Amino acid sequence: MDSEQRKNFRPLWYALFITAGIVIGVSLNGSFNGSRNILFSRSTPSGFNKINDVINYIRQEYVDTINQNQIVDNTITQILQNLDPHSSYIPADELKSVNEPLEGNFEGIGIEFHIQYDTIMVVSTIAGGPSETIGLRPGDRIVEVDGKNVAGIGIKNEDVFKYLRGQEGSKVAIKVKRNGLTKLLDFTIIRGKIPIRSIETSFMATSNTGYIKISRFAANTYEEFMDALNELKKQSAQNLIIDLRGNPGGYLDAATALANEFLKGKKLIVYTQGKARPRKEYYSNGEGTFENGKLFVLIDEGSASASEILSGALQDWDRAEIIGRRSFGKGLVQEQTLFPDGSAMRLTVARYYTPTGRSIQKPYKEGTLAYDDEVIERYKHGEMLNADSTHFNDSLKYKTPGGKIVYGGGGIMPDVFVPIDTTSDNEFSRAVFAFGIVSKFCYDYVDRNRNLLGVYKTLDQFEKNFKTEPKVFSDFIAYAISNKIRPDEKNIASSKSLISNQLKANIARLLFGNDGYYRITLQEDKAYKIAVELSEQTNADKTVSARVETKK
Incomplete structure (x- = not known):
């Protein structure tokens, strides 16, 4: 996995670019049986099938030879695109890569890489994976794959995937340049199944409050979550912060399984309903393992689908305090069905509703483009800066058992609103993040200073003792200027805190993985700090809604 593709907490401009390809899996149908054109096989009442007739007529009479399969796929x-923003068709050659994040694994050699100076650099090896087992190290440069040179040829991420991924059990031979050695090292790696983790990190935020970051709701999410939660309990966690920011969703069952851990007794978690799908309800079983501790859920405009199911259920039962900004607003349920050629269709078959009866789906009648741009419109209208800029129709108002007012019709509105941070937003900070200057500098810095950084044996030591100012920060400014980004003193001063934090966080990630990154970056995170503050309040029996008013 390319390290630059990980989901980070980003400054203002990154929050505005939210993809609409958000999916929630309820069930997987079997394959269609019959002809390739089964979707169009039914006749109209007048006895003919217009789509099939048009395609056949084009195939027979069009002036040039056509690719009929391509026409069918495009049709x-x-x-599906004209139905709603989330119904979709997935070609056979894309289905595997589309499903991998939700299935929780892929087949490859198990490295996190970065293309630095037109060379594949190993950032880290997956614990227990083929590359770690055979002896690959962070900082190694892969210069040859199966006898083919891959350095200095303008290689792209997709090329690396093509070279290094492959069927489990197959072999790939690589040559590696390692710092300090003149000769290339030869490795033959047997590819294996590599896990795609959905729990980015978990740690103790305070002496009695744990923190868990969930990036997606995949097939293995519940198991990963329970492992993390149990480990936090061993460290005396009595309260919990769940971070769903930037989580686009995933499997419904994963969300309901997590909700079950927090709700007492038999409580409705969510229900789904559609024209051809009778109402189906999902309940907790009263056997949850964290039914009493204080609970806080962080959301933002990138939290969608299964993230909204979990946060909506916990909000509707007054079980958790939701902190952040209004979630994406995706309340449509897709069902995936396979075609005989290996392609698939994801068709919206139902809507989901929270326990109070809220539909979280935002409007999409204005078309896909307007739907995709809706998050940007929130910023333009001031919603990301002021909770009062969000307006709901009274017909979308619902009340929780505890008397709290909640709304449907377009995402989960948090109990505690946290505006987006614009204090460090200027031309310089936008440029260094948008063009990857921060991450590129950190890769270079770690690569040049591995011996120096080796004195930090633990993340605690690094967090306490590593300083980015003045030396690292001044080196970064020089690096930015060398990359033709010229700041003025005012912009440097206003963005210094953010950039210094991100420099340290990115260096920590390269040394200690995601735990390092999040432990550092959350130090400057307002929503996280509010959650920690609330978790430490002694008047725990005070209602959520009463505490909210002091925060808006």
């Missing part, structure tokens, strides 16, 4: 794509 299906257009039909």
Whole structure:
């Protein structure tokens, strides 16, 4: 996995670019049986099938030779796109990569890489994976794969995937340049199944409050979550912060399984309903393992689908305090069905509703483009800066058992609103993040200073003793200027805190993985700090809604 593809907490401009390809899996149908054109096989009442007739007529009479399969694929794509923003067609050659994040694994050699100076650099090896087992190290440069030179040829991320991924059990031979050695090292790696973790990190935020960051709701999410929660309990966690920011969703069952851990007794978690799908309800079983501790859920405009199911259920039962900004607003349920050629269709078959009866789906009648741009419109209208800029129709108002007012019709509105931070937003900070200057500098810095950084044996030592100012920060400014980004003193001063934090966090990630990154970056995170503050309050029996008013 390319390290630059990980989901980070980003400054203002990154929060505005939210993809609409958000999926929630309820069930997987079997394959369609019959002809390739089964989708169009039913006749109209007048006895003919217009779509099939048009395609056949084009195939027979069009002036040039056509690719009929491509026409069919394009037709299906257009039909589904015109239904709603989340119904979709997935070609056979893309289905595996689309499903991998939710299935929780892929087949490869198990490295996190970064293309630095047109060379594949190993950032880290997956614990227990093929590359770690055979002896690959962070900082190694892969210069040859199966006898083919891969350095200095303008290689792209997709090329690296093609070279290094492959069927489990297959072999790949690589040559590696290692710092301090003149000769290339030869490795033959047997590919294996590599886990894609959905729990980015977990740690104790305070002596009695744990923190868990969930990046997606995949097949293995519940198991990972329970492992993390149990480990935090061993460290005396009595309260819990769950971070769902930037989490686009995933499997419904994963969300309901997590909700079950926090709700007492038999309580409705969510229900789904559609024209051809009778109402189906999901309940807690009263056997949850964290039914009493204080609970806080962080959300933002990138939290969607299964993230909204979990946060909506906990909010509707007054079980958790939701902190952040309004979530994406994706309340449509897709069902995936396979075609005989290996392609698939994800069709919206139902809507989901929270326990109070809220539909979280935001409007999409204005078309896909307007739907995709809706998050940007929130910023333009001031919603990300002021909770009062969000307006809901009274018909979308609902009340929780505890008397709290909640709303449907467009995402989960948090109990505690946290505006987006614009204090460090200027041309310089936007440029160094948008063009990857911060991450590139950190890769270079770690690569040049591995011996120096080796004195930090633990993350605690690094967090306490490593300083970015003045030396590292001044080196970064020089690096930015060398990359043709010229700041003025005012912009440097206003963005210094953010950039210094991100420099340290990115260096920590390269040394200690995601735990290092999040432990550092959360130090400057307002929503996280509010959650920690509330978790430490002694008047725990005070109602959520009463505490909210002091925070808006």
